[in-house]
Amino acid sequence: MNSDDVPDPGDFAGADPLNERTDTLDRGIIYLLQKNARTSFTDVAAALGVSDNTVRNRIDRLQDVGIIDGYTIEIDYNQTPGQHHYIFICSARVTQREELAEAALDIPGVVEVRTLMTGERNVHIEAVGVDNDDITRIAFALDELGLEVVQEDLIRREDRRPLANFEFEKRD
Known part of the structure; x- marks a missing residue:
């Protein structure tokens, strides 16, 4: 996917067959944070076509259930x-x-x-x-x-x- 593409918010309905604890919106958030853990909620929300609050709530839930376990930097x-x-x-x-x-x-x-x-x-x-x-x-x-x-x-x-x-x- 090109970084300029913005998914349709309707694409995020339903369960992810790979993991019943996440859906495609969760996957999008996780993907963007894996690329750059410093990405702001505002930028994640804009890329996914949802509100900042939705991203914040989803990240909080992903942390609560242990899917997101922390944020680190990579050192060469x-x-x-x-x-x-x-x-x-x-x-x-x-x-x-x-x-x-x-x-x-x-x-x-x-x-x-x-x-x-x-x-x-x-x-x-x-x-x-x-x-x-x-x-x-x-x-x-x-x-x-x-x-x-x-x-x-x-x-x-x-x-x-x-x-x-x-x-x-x-x-x-």
């Missing part, structure tokens, strides 16, 4: 001076996975932790350090927690896009 650590952006692929016993992942967030330099539903390589940790010694300190701290560091790599680049399921199109 490669553009910041003296930073090394790393990913550590770790393994943890399934019974300890969540506890160890939470504890890893307390290590200085750890910026994100993901847990996976696999038996091995089930904890992915992103960290930022100023030099190789800093990255080694983080690796040792992860090991001391009880995570087995299976692999560590320098992150060259990350790209994101809004989930296509939330895209909206103007209907003719």
Whole structure:
């Protein structure tokens, strides 16, 4: 959809077959916020052809039910001076996975932790350090927690896009 296209407000009636907790208006709001979380309610409303209050009420509801969980900024650590952006692929016993992942967030330099539903390589940790010694300190701290560091790599680049399921199109 072209950013100049404005969906017909009538397009937003009915349930979304992908998720009974949202409709196409919710999807439009989510899509626009995924593209830029700083988009104002006024701009979202204008793009979707509804009022600011409708957008505000919908966002409040999406937050209340846990679909929208927060707003963040994206940092390109490669553009910041003296930073090394790393990913550590770790393994943890399934019974300890969540506890160890939470504890890893307390290590200085750890910026994100993901847990996976696999038996091995089930904890992915992103960290930022100023030099190789800093990255080694983080690796040792992860090991001391009880995570087995299976692999560590320098992150060259990350790209994101809004989930296509939330895209909206103007209907003719």
